[in-house]
Amino acid sequence: MFVRMALFVMLAMLRPAWAESMTIYTEHFPPYQFIQEGKVVGINAELIMLVCERAEVDCELELLPWSRSFQLTRQHKLSGLISTARYKEREQQFKWVGPLVKSTSYLYRLKHRDDISLTSLSDATRYTIGIQPNDIYEAVLLKHGFEKGKNLLNVSYKNADMQLFIKGKLDLIIGSPLTLNYQIHPLGFAFDDLVPVLEFPLDVQGNYLALNAAFPEPLRERLQWTLDSLRVAGDVDSLIQKYQVAQTAMN
Template identity: 45%
Template sequence: MSILTIFRYLVLACLYITPVVYAKHSVTIYTEQFPPYNFSNKGYLEGINLRFVRAMCVDADIECKFILLPWSRAYHLAQEEPMAGLVSTARIPDREPLFNWVGPMASSRNYFYRLKSNPQVNPRDLSEVKDYTLGVVRDSIYEQFVENIGFENEQNLLKFSHYYECINLFFKGKLDLIIGSELSFHYQLMQYGYAGQEVVKLIELPLNDTTGNFLALNKNMPKEIVEQFQTSYQKLMKQGKLDKLINEYLVNQH
């Protein structure tokens, strides 16, 4: 047997014993500017729920790419792309058939707020809030709710792509009311140079059909990937990962 023949056999043997390397699953996770749950801090994406999902990706050995977009755009892309998800997404009956749901994660109660300098804006209950002007983000859970209780588009209700547009007009006195999550509103005000003492908490939104914030995965995502996320979620919850993140951000808030 020639040296050349022996070399060929060796090459073939190496090919047969070379281990097969499988590529990781790759998922795009869309998110929005919604502190402290998910937000951009000097170009770096962080937040309670975003960091929890990032930990889930690591635990499940899934390659996750996080992209920050306006809510409405992120919401629609997560429905269009089979290998996409969205965090943080409120789980409500109308959205139930649109996604595979992993959660719940961190969330808090929601209220109407007014400026402390506008004492004339003083609804006594939910039936009176529609007597004032309000701004909401398109496709948010608030949009349908406020329309159901009597707000009318382009009359006493203005809709925006970005929450900061609501905040801007609210502090200029162009909107009587604004809606905020009890935990996140403080963070959102801080981003625009406010301390939180400028506002007064009024009436809670009874979002009784909302079961909290979730990771919403595209309905056509392969079942095994969804199950990997679910398994990692349960594992990290048992380890207390979410509670640790919530406590970290609550400490920073104070």
């Protein structure tokens, strides 16, 4: 009995400090992550918390504005950020676990705006779009000739562009079939009120959990292995289905 207790204490002392807990920052962006009844829920929020549970890591989700979440993840070793687009310019800024769930993005117009017709993103410079500063979409738009303050309006928070779009103060909006219904429904509109006019050219590997660059590699590997296992078991598809059902109920 004494030997068993001594072994237990020794193993507890040898357990790495980084395995105790971590904070995962995110923003309001349904259905990937959002607040419901005081709790952070959503496809990727629930997926990551399931990963943490199965990997036996104590994770806390904290929902903040995107810029603040991004900054805190860069500052704190035991932290991560969802849902983060992974692309070349960001590759060395973080360590990565994923991919999580994502959907193809398009440029949309309102149904009655049949004056808008696009064959390329450069064509879209004739119209106005809103985007958060430092968003991946902003970098792409700037590369294709958009100018801040002219045809590219920076908004302070996610979905602020949708409100301006619905009021006719923006011509186009960027979104996906998976996300837009959640954004437009609270404003009294339906997804059918929107028309996709161009697939958005986005060279990314998908949505990921972006970890601080100094995050312990053995723990990152454990999280990745657990995510891969959940995908094989069908848990990822089940979460997508759960929120697609909820989306259908809105219409």
